[in-house]
Amino acid sequence: MAIKWLSEKYRAQVVTVTVDVGQEENFSEIEKRAYIAGAEKHYTIDAKEEFANSFVAPSIMMNALYEGVYPLSTALARPLIAEKVVEVAKKEGATHVAHGSTSKGNDQVRFDLAIKSKMPEAEIVAPARTWGMTRQQEVLYAKEKGIPIKEENKKFSIDENLWGRSIEGDTISDPYAEVPEEAFEWTKVTSTEPLEIELEFKEGVPITINGKRSSLLEIVRYLNREAGARGFGRVDHLENRLVGFKSREVYEVPAALLIYSAHQDLEKAVYTPLELRFKRYVDQLWSDLVYRGLWYEPLRSLLDEVGRSMNKYVEGVVKLRVKGGGVNVLGRRAKYSPYAENVASYERGWYPTDEMARGFIEIWGMHSLLANRSRA
Amino acid sequence: MAIKWLSEKYRAQVVTVTVDVGQEENFSEIEKRAYIAGAEKHYTIDAKEEFANSFVAPSIMMNALYEGVYPLSTALARPLIAEKVVEVAKKEGATHVAHGSTSKGNDQVRFDLAIKSKMPEAEIVAPARTWGMTRQQEVLYAKEKGIPIKEENKKFSIDENLWGRSIEGDTISDPYAEVPEEAFEWTKVTSTEPLEIELEFKEGVPITINGKRSSLLEIVRYLNREAGARGFGRVDHLENRLVGFKSREVYEVPAALLIYSAHQDLEKAVYTPLELRFKRYVDQLWSDLVYRGLWYEPLRSLLDEVGRSMNKYVEGVVKLRVKGGGVNVLGRRAKYSPYAENVASYERGWYPTDEMARGFIEIWGMHSLLANRSRA
Amino acid sequence: MAIKWLSEKYRAQVVTVTVDVGQEENFSEIEKRAYIAGAEKHYTIDAKEEFANSFVAPSIMMNALYEGVYPLSTALARPLIAEKVVEVAKKEGATHVAHGSTSKGNDQVRFDLAIKSKMPEAEIVAPARTWGMTRQQEVLYAKEKGIPIKEENKKFSIDENLWGRSIEGDTISDPYAEVPEEAFEWTKVTSTEPLEIELEFKEGVPITINGKRSSLLEIVRYLNREAGARGFGRVDHLENRLVGFKSREVYEVPAALLIYSAHQDLEKAVYTPLELRFKRYVDQLWSDLVYRGLWYEPLRSLLDEVGRSMNKYVEGVVKLRVKGGGVNVLGRRAKYSPYAENVASYERGWYPTDEMARGFIEIWGMHSLLANRSRA
Amino acid sequence: MAIKWLSEKYRAQVVTVTVDVGQEENFSEIEKRAYIAGAEKHYTIDAKEEFANSFVAPSIMMNALYEGVYPLSTALARPLIAEKVVEVAKKEGATHVAHGSTSKGNDQVRFDLAIKSKMPEAEIVAPARTWGMTRQQEVLYAKEKGIPIKEENKKFSIDENLWGRSIEGDTISDPYAEVPEEAFEWTKVTSTEPLEIELEFKEGVPITINGKRSSLLEIVRYLNREAGARGFGRVDHLENRLVGFKSREVYEVPAALLIYSAHQDLEKAVYTPLELRFKRYVDQLWSDLVYRGLWYEPLRSLLDEVGRSMNKYVEGVVKLRVKGGGVNVLGRRAKYSPYAENVASYERGWYPTDEMARGFIEIWGMHSLLANRSRA
Structure with a gap:
């Protein structure tokens, strides 16, 4: 849909890119839709392994959970997608780079900053940010222009990757x-x-x-x-x-x-x-x-x-x-755990003496107890 | 068992205290065992409501999870138990306060510091820290002295409360x-x-x-x-x-x-x-x-x-x-959530303009991008 | 200068406010300049005591130093100034609130957010942000309109308060x-x-x-x-x-x-x-x-x-x-220091025994030493 | 003094080590005193360069200030001194390693843990921790044994290094x-x-x-x-x-x-x-x-x-x-500063538009303002 809009609005030759980061999609279908909508050229880039090894792997090392619960799936894929798009843009000699985010989402920030970082000379176009249509209006526009839209979009907005x-x-x-x-x-x-x-x-x-x-x-x-x-x-x-x-x-x-x-x-x-x-x-x-x-x-x-x-x-x-x-x-x-059964065991091994334990406890709690006393 | 040991070792009159913080126990059975073991007097104190309202409630407010997983059940009860014991100690005019922790556990720290805090003049006795018996030796000692021990103790060491x-x-x-x-x-x-x-x-x-x-x-x-x-x-x-x-x-x-x-x-x-x-x-x-x-x-x-x-x-x-x-x-x-459907909605409400969004993104990422450039 | 611009651009009746937060200024001079520039009405508000007690005092309690060195003088005064301006705006029944910050400074953020917070219904006007003049051009504009400018402004941009x-x-x-x-x-x-x-x-x-x-x-x-x-x-x-x-x-x-x-x-x-x-x-x-x-x-x-x-x-x-x-x-x-000479003294008071000290040190360093061993 | 005590108490052959970490000292004088006190052998080790490059340098990279003010001079030197002593101990086939710290200082922790780390098999002896003399009693003991003591020690306890x-x-x-x-x-x-x-x-x-x-x-x-x-x-x-x-x-x-x-x-x-x-x-x-x-x-x-x-x-x-x-x-x-005069300048360069600035400010403050509203 943005393709249509871009080619109409900017009289641009639009090259489209789909990056496969593990989403369940029919990529040839997407390609077909791109050409129907007016793309000059379409790229489908398989970045699944790269996504797994360079984005998912560090996020595992980091136990990356936003606000304790969200494993950043979408957020992680955005820089990679942008980098792939920028590679194409450079290869194709493009002056503008477009993405589909709206003006109230997080993804626009991720895309814009990735593009600015990797291709500062590019002008960024975000049709959905510019045209000011609601999701409903977009569906209408798509219908009018004869652009097929996936069913599920009608009820939920889905983003998917590995x-x-x-x-x-x-x-x-x-x-x-x-x-x-x-x-x-x-x-x-x-x-x-x-x-x-x-x-x-x-x-x-x-x-x-x-x-x-x-x-x-x-x-x-x-x-x-x-x-x-x-x-x-x-x-x-x-x-x-x-x-x-x-x-x-x-x-x-x-x-x-x-x-x-x-x-x-x-x-x-x-x-x-x-x-x-x-x-x-x-x-x-x-x-x-x-x-x-x-x-x-x-x-x-x-x-x-x-x-x-x-x-x-x-x-x-x-x-x-x-x-x-x-x-x-x-x-x-x-393999490298300091856990030692003979230290931890209740039967064997390491036991400090009563006096050693008292020494630890006294010194451990001393600052707190002295402070309480001075404020009493 | 410690009761026996204390009365033998210190020739002390031992007053025992069991604090009910919600554990499944037969408190009259405990009392019986205490008298068998030689206690002069035994107290059973119901502190369940206090435990819930003054210890569990703040831990809920704090989502208290030690190392991300442990809700501190035992750790939370220790100060309360110690406070109850100290109350009895003061009432009974005791000079010593005893507890059952060993020299390698966390609980000794919690008990000792609680007692030092609430009754600095008391001498703390921790028989299991002093006598230097392994758990096995303890079981033997108990048998020898005719002190009944709960079955489960043989396989696992359990601590339980609300x-x-x-x-x-x-x-x-x-x-x-x-x-x-x-x-x-x-x-x-x-x-x-x-x-x-x-x-x-x-x-x-x-x-x-x-x-x-x-x-x-x-x-x-x-x-x-x-x-x-x-x-x-x-x-x-x-x-x-x-x-x-x-x-x-x-x-x-x-x-x-x-x-x-x-x-x-x-x-x-x-x-x-x-x-x-x-x-x-x-x-x-x-x-x-x-x-x-x-x-x-x-x-x-x-x-x-x-x-x-x-x-x-x-x-x-x-x-x-x-x-x-x-x-x-x-x-x-x-009740007090700033969540606002009309702000968050994809259909209605708040949408910044393209230029506003760009302004935010540019300023948001600027420090990072300038730094990258200067280090390239 | 902004006064002129505002009254010309918006055909607005401009009410000006100077808030005294301890800066060395000739307030009657400022008032005079305001009227010359076209103000309908001018307020000079003495907020020195309030600034000291409600803004400087908490910043002392907080040792407030931005990036380790800057005591936030300007930053602290902005919310107070904005609040005073909003009070006047409400009293005067104003629909717009203006301030003098540019589009690249911190102060616009402080002023805008303060105004949005205290008077969300007001429209905020920031002439210097809108007119797009450089400081030099501003000096020219001022000259042209016959508005006196303080000398020092030519070399340095100064902000001052208590x-x-x-x-x-x-x-x-x-x-x-x-x-x-x-x-x-x-x-x-x-x-x-x-x-x-x-x-x-x-x-x-x-x-x-x-x-x-x-x-x-x-x-x-x-x-x-x-x-x-x-x-x-x-x-x-x-x-x-x-x-x-x-x-x-x-x-x-x-x-x-x-x-x-x-x-x-x-x-x-x-x-x-x-x-x-x-x-x-x-x-x-x-x-x-x-x-x-x-x-x-x-x-x-x-x-x-x-x-x-x-x-x-x-x-x-x-x-x-x-x-x-x-x-x-x-x-x-x-008054409430836990410092105790008799504890700290090298001559008297508290000395743990060798064994107590060893107990503390062993337990204190144990996690680290066990970990080193397991990774060797 | 500890030398005398060690050789008397343990009937040990004492090897002494002085590590030069930049303190102003007469090292040959120290050596002389060591032999007088009964040392079998004395080492003076120049570790100044190592101290500067391996301890002071990282502390500069870390702006190391304990509690905001103390540059850790003594604390930094302790591990190095201990390592040098351990090297000698190993070379000399020693079974015990001694240091001069008391039971109430920080240094005992630093020395003990360094020795445990580098020579776990060594037994650590800290005479001042064991003998239980006050500083005054130490001076007496030294006098009695004919051991010279530096004058300044009488008034202040000094530790010095680079x-x-x-x-x-x-x-x-x-x-x-x-x-x-x-x-x-x-x-x-x-x-x-x-x-x-x-x-x-x-x-x-x-x-x-x-x-x-x-x-x-x-x-x-x-x-x-x-x-x-x-x-x-x-x-x-x-x-x-x-x-x-x-x-x-x-x-x-x-x-x-x-x-x-x-x-x-x-x-x-x-x-x-x-x-x-x-x-x-x-x-x-x-x-x-x-x-x-x-x-x-x-x-x-x-x-x-x-x-x-x-x-x-x-x-x-x-x-x-x-x-x-x-x-x-x-x-x-x-060399690698992102500071850019043309960005920072008030005369030239980067200026966001009014709308961009507003966009930033609105989004920047939005969470806070929405929250305030919901709690009002």
């Missing part, structure tokens, strides 16, 4: 009303059998699943399918948008939530308490940067370094069970 | 081995029916459940029973003990996890992004203080004030569903 | 070039004699100086004059503006820096280590909020509460000496 | 009483002439001073001497000791304070606002770890990596003036 499926839209905008079952696709219950998983990590990233060496892409797909089939992986919250307001957002993210659970558990088996608290702080910072379109902020790269460094020792296996919408960590074996 | 049940011990000390089903009591699956809950909060604390006004004590008990019956509420992790090492800890905490989910969701519906991040920071600080025996640190009281202040507007209803070990938040109605 | 004097402008825009002496007014050396100060605080705010009970306004003025006369109080840094870029900013802030030194010292005498770190975190958050125009963010009010609460025990006297551009804290007497 | 001189002791233990001038050595005023300095940094560490390429060791010594001669570099505060209580501590640290001022200024010229805030957080964490004896905590090494990474672009020159106890930063030239 790392998650997000659902928003006016039909679920009452934050108290339960989201209708039909909105979900990845987490429909089709199996009541518990799902047992052994996930092996190396340097913070999964490398085998139930003993089978697999690419991250394969592991994520497997977990989305299998954990999703147990109804696991739904998120529903009021999200603080970058662009000033709260929005009700719903996600289907089975693989992400599972892998984070396992990864966090393994980190905890390895890190000192001081490392753990620092890492959680870094995790949150990173998530905020990525959500807020600041993929190109230097601090993001620095935190990536921190993430890699701190994941160097995150190696081992985590056992989990998914059952009826919940996951439990059942055990973990961490 | 807010949770904790399981530890050498039989589960291999962190990779799955905890045997027999270790669990609260979360055995006895119902496959989904549990629907509407939890109403006022000033950050639940006041009705499914429309029925109830005390916090009742609500917690109901949720432990009903969510536990769905197998919900298990936690298994390697915990960073205050006393220097990692320990495998397992918890059954259905009500705590449920209420925190609901409470956090409601907070997010109310807080600005800045408030939310500050609150999560405070939440973590508070949890660390309480876990680490610093209930009497002045900062804990200050953070409590912050918690109360920030929960003033946390009012409304959260809908949840517990199903097969998992919980989903389904919706929320928050 | 809490500080800020200097910026193109003549100092080379961040390596030393700022010429003529730019400074408050910190010209006129005395080489050391300045001895005893500052007494109650609830975190100065109440006497060298034993003499004085209002905060008086104390600030005294310190600006006397410490300034020793050349104390200059700040020069590259500041991260809210509006996306770095700017070279120079400040004269003798009283602010002095009072903060004393206040921080006193806080440290009172707080536990945990309180101190939390407070410094809060200090920084508060400073960022205020600098960034978020005076009306709910978190700011919450942090104010925290500030008041944590300053309740900040009471006592601090001795300082200002000498040749530097300040030294010489001593402090804090 | 990075600072610390003064403590009972004569200054009244925190309100001004420290007598005789306590100071490095910061006696001997020059009233302003000191002009141009300090050039590369990767966060000074490499030239006033244009002259110098080692860090030379630069620090020069600044200590020259800035000290202007009376610059005194610190006086109530310090939160690791070991549970507050202590009045006084430091002479001219070079450290000067270099930190310059370094922080340069960092601010380079970092984005997000980097700056993160770095200051890291700075504080690092300082706390080092102060608290956790040099061997894995997080310390990680933060060192962060420090090096973030200092990669901290390159350029800072101009400062020291005058009568104060320092002013006068200008800076940073």
Whole structure:
């Protein structure tokens, strides 16, 4: 639709790009629609592996959850999509780069800043930001111009990629009303059998699943399918948008939530308490940067370094069970864990003397008790 | 057992105190055992309501989860138990106060500091810290002295109260081995029916459940029973003990996890992004203080004030569903939420112009982009 | 000048307001100029005491230093000025509220958000943002219209109030070039004699100086004059503006820096280590909020509460000496300090035994050493 | 003195080690005293360059100031001294390692943990911790055994190295009483002439001073001497000791304070606002770890990596003036600064339109204003 509008408004030759980041789509259908709408040329770029290895992998190292619940699926894909589009733009000698975001969403920030960063000379056009149509008016415009629109768009606004499926839209905008079952696709219950998983990590990233060496892409797909089939992986919250307001957002993210659970558990088996608290702080910072379109902020790269460094020792296996919408960590074996049974045991090993323990406790609590006394 | 030891070792008249903080116990049985073991006098103090209202309630306001998973059940009860014991000690004119912790646990820190704080003149005696017996040796000693010991103690070390049940011990000390089903009591699956809950909060604390006004004590008990019956509420992790090492800890905490989910969701519906991040920071600080025996640190009281202040507007209803070990938040109605359908809607309401949006994005990303350029 | 422009452009009846927040100005001169420029009515509002007590006082409690050096003088005054202007606007039945900020400064954010907050129905007009004149062009415009302009404006852009004097402008825009002496007014050396100060605080705010009970306004003025006369109080840094870029900013802030030194010292005498770190975190958050125009963010009010609460025990006297551009804290007497000579003394009092000390050290370092071993 | 005691108590052959970390001492005198006291063998190890390059340099990158004021001079040297002692111990086949700290100081923690880390098999002996003598009794014991003691020890307890001189002791233990001038050595005023300095940094560490390429060791010594001669570099505060209580501590640290001022200024010229805030957080964490004896905590090494990474672009020159106890930063030239005169200028360059600015402001403040409205 934007294609039509662009070619009419700017008298531009429009080159369209679809980036495959793992969404379930009929890419040849999209291509067909692009040409119908007036594209001069269409690119379909398979970026699934790159998305998995360069965007999903660091987000695993960072346990990236925006506001504690959202694994950033859409936010993570935006810089990659923009980079691919910019590559095409440069190859095609384009002067303008367009994207489909509106003026009230987060994605415009992510796209604009990615483009500014990678191709500062380009002029950015965001038709949906300029034309000022509501979603309803857009549907009308599309009809009028004879542009086919996917059915689901009528009820929900969906964004999907390897790392998650997000659902928003006016039909679920009452934050108290339960989201209708039909909105979900990845987490429909089709199996009541518990799902047992052994996930092996190396340097913070999964490398085998139930003993089978697999690419991250394969592991994520497997977990989305299998954990999703147990109804696991739904998120529903009021999200603080970058662009000033709260929005009700719903996600289907089975693989992400599972892998984070396992990864966090393994980190905890390895890190000192001081490392753990620092890492959680870094995790949150990173998530905020990525959500807020600041993929190109230097601090993001620095935190990536921190993430890699701190994941160097995150190696081992985590056992989990998914059952009826919940996951439990059942055990973990961490290669570099300071856990020592002979230290921790109640039967054997390390026991400080009474006096040593008293010494610790006295000094540990002393500042607090002296302060209380002085204020009494 | 400690009673025997104390009366033998110190030739002391031992007064024993059991504080009921919601654990499933036969208190008259305990009393009987105390007299058999040689207690001069025994007190059973019902502190359930106080525990719920003065310890559990603030922990709800603080979403208190140590290292992201443990709702502090044992840690929260220790200061209260110590305070009750100190009350008795003062009443009885005691010079010494004893507790049962060992020299390698967290609880000794919590008890010692509570006693030092409330009764600095008392001498603290911790028999298990002094006598240097392993758990096995303790069992032998008890047998020899004819002191009955609860069966379960042989396999697991259990601590239980209203807010949770904790399981530890050498039989589960291999962190990779799955905890045997027999270790669990609260979360055995006895119902496959989904549990629907509407939890109403006022000033950050639940006041009705499914429309029925109830005390916090009742609500917690109901949720432990009903969510536990769905197998919900298990936690298994390697915990960073205050006393220097990692320990495998397992918890059954259905009500705590449920209420925190609901409470956090409601907070997010109310807080600005800045408030939310500050609150999560405070939440973590508070949890660390309480876990680490610093209930009497002045900062804990200050953070409590912050918690109360920030929960003033946390009012409304959260809908949840517990199903097969998992919980989903389904919706929320928050009285003081800045969420505004007409702002958030894709159809109506607030839309910045293209130029306004561009202005925001340019300024928002400017520092980052300028920095990248200067380092290229 | 904006007056002229407003009355010409909008055919508006312009009511002008000057708020006295302690700047050295000839207010009747300003009034005269306002009428010459075409104002219908002019208000001069004395807000000095309110500025001192409601804006400077909390900033003292918060040791408010943006990026470690800037005491927020201008930033603090903006909300107050805006509130006074809005009061007049409401009284006069105005529909528009104007301010003089440009489109690249921080102040527009502070003014706009203050006005939106206090008078959401008002339309905001910022002539300098609209007309698109450079400072040079403005000078020309003013000349043309016969509007007198203060001399100094030609070289530096000055903003001044009770809490500080800020200097910026193109003549100092080379961040390596030393700022010429003529730019400074408050910190010209006129005395080489050391300045001895005893500052007494109650609830975190100065109440006497060298034993003499004085209002905060008086104390600030005294310190600006006397410490300034020793050349104390200059700040020069590259500041991260809210509006996306770095700017070279120079400040004269003798009283602010002095009072903060004393206040921080006193806080440290009172707080536990945990309180101190939390407070410094809060200090920084508060400073960022205020600098960034978020005076009306709910978190700011919450942090104010925290500030008041944590300053309740900040009471006592601090001795300082200002000498040749530097300040030294010489001593402090804090009413509620946990400092205890008999604990701290090397001769007397508290000494843990060797075993107690060893116990503390072993447990204190244990997590770290175990982790090192497991990664070796 | 400890030598005598050790050889008497343990019948040990005592090997003594003095590590030269830049303190002003007569090392051959120390050696002589060691032999008199009964040492079998004495080592004097020159570790000045290593101290400068491996301990002082990272502390510069970290702007390491404990509780905002203390540059960690003593704390930094402890791990190095311990490592040197351990090297000798291993070479000499020693089974015990001794140090001179008492049971109430911070240094015992630093020494013990360093030794445990580098030579876990060694038994640690801390005579002053074991013998239980007060400082007065020690002086008596020394006299009795004919061991010479340095004069100054009678009034103050001094620790000195390249990075600072610390003064403590009972004569200054009244925190309100001004420290007598005789306590100071490095910061006696001997020059009233302003000191002009141009300090050039590369990767966060000074490499030239006033244009002259110098080692860090030379630069620090020069600044200590020259800035000290202007009376610059005194610190006086109530310090939160690791070991549970507050202590009045006084430091002479001219070079450290000067270099930190310059370094922080340069960092601010380079970092984005997000980097700056993160770095200051890291700075504080690092300082706390080092102060608290956790040099061997894995997080310390990680933060060192962060420090090096973030200092990669901290390159350029800072101009400062020291005058009568104060320092002013006068200008800076940073190679990788995003500062751009044409962006920052009030005359030229970047100006957003009125609408763009409004867009930014509206979105920037929106969450806060919506929240206020919903709570009204």
